[in-house]
Amino acid sequence: MSRGRYLFVSDLHLDADSPEAVAQFIGFLRGEALEADALYILGDLFENWIGDDDDEPTRAAICAALREYTARIPCHVMLGNRDFLLGAGFERRSGCRLLPDPVRVQLGATTLLLSHGDLLCTADAGYQRFRDFTRRPATQRRFLSLPLSTRRALARAARAGSRRYTRNQPERIMDVSPQAVTALFRLGATGLLVHGHTHRPATHAHEVDGRSATRIVLGDWYEQGSCLALHADGRYEMLPVAPRAGSTLSIEPSSSRV
Numbered sequence: 542m543s544r545g546r547y548l549f550v551s552d553l554h555l556d557a558d559s560p561e562a563v564a565q566f567i568g569f570l571r572g573e574a575l576e577a578d579a580l581y582i583l584g585d586l587f588e589n590w591i592g593d594d595d596d597e598p599t600r601a602a603i604c605a606a607l608r609e610y611t612a613r614i615p616c617h618v619m620l621g622n623r624d625f626l627l628g629a630g631f632e633r634r635s636g637c638r639l640l641p642d643p644v645r646v647q648l649g650a651t652t653l654l655l656s657h658g659d660l661l662c663t664a665d666a667g668y669q670r671f672r673d674f675t676r677r678p679a680t681q682r683r684f685l686s687l688p689l690s691t692r693r694a695l696a697r698a699a700r701a702g703s704r705r706y707t708r709n710q711p712e713r714i715m716d717v718s719p720q721a722v723t724a725l726f727r728l729g730a731t732g733l734l735v736h737g738h739t740h741r742p743a744t745h746a747h748e749v750d751g752r753s754a755t756r757i758v759l760g761d762w763y764e765q766g767s768c769l770a771l772h773a774d775g776r777y778e779m780l781p782v783a784p785r786a787g788s789t790l791s792i793e794p795s796s797s798r799v
Contacts, residue, residue, distance in 0.1 A: 545773030547648050548577045551737025552761035556588035557599040562762050569782055570610040577614060583737045584621025584657030591692040592685050593630025604634040611636030622659045645729050649773030654729035658738030661717035726754050742767055
């Protein structure tokens with residue numbers, strides 16, 4: 542039965558170090574998200590993803606919760622800058638379907654463009670070079686051929702390095718480029734763009750070739766969940782996902798593999 546309602550979230554950054562956020566997301570899947578025709582996760586669902594064969598218990602629990610959810614409601618996931626190694630194995634484990642970035646979709650009466658958002662941060666030349674390198678198939682094959690223990694160690698080192706890099710960058714470098722936003726609106730030929738990545742939730746008005754356009758930036762889930770609801774008639778609203786006070790997640794060791 543169609544509900545005429547589509548939900549969008551981004552930048553959850555889930556991992557074992559944030560059990561409250563994991564519990565909050567699983568609660569969201571079992572509650573609010575069931576009142577939707579589809580759920581779209583626009584990147585960085587995980588703090589990192591070192592391969593579809595990763596059997597770490599927290600990631601296994603999240604995939605299991607998504608599998609439970611997708612048995613009832615479609616869920617589409619876009620690669621983020623933290624979990625760009627999600628692949629066909631993740632789709633099998635979770636029941637989700639991966640999206641290209643960017644992608645143009647038609648939902649009810651609305652045509653919109655979806656992106657994680659990191660491609661729009663073109664002023665950060667160092668990151669864009671890193672992004673290009675890590676998206677190369679040969680680079681990914683070499684990394685995925687390493688033992689899980691080695692990949693976990695490299696992911697921890699990369700996470701620490703990313704935090705140092707981010708702290709040392711000017712604020713303007715870390716946000717989207719107006720020129721890149723305009724180019725993406727032209728590419729998508731639509732007046733609505735939804736993305737995450739910057740952790741700066743807001744609604745921005747743009748003018749592209751004399752026409753009004755709207756860019757909605759989703760928030761992260763570090764302190765409080767952020768969710769966009771788009772209705773079939775074109776209305777949209779932000780739905781804060783309140784923290785679950787005292788929420789915990791009990792996870793049994795898992796040996797599940799792809």
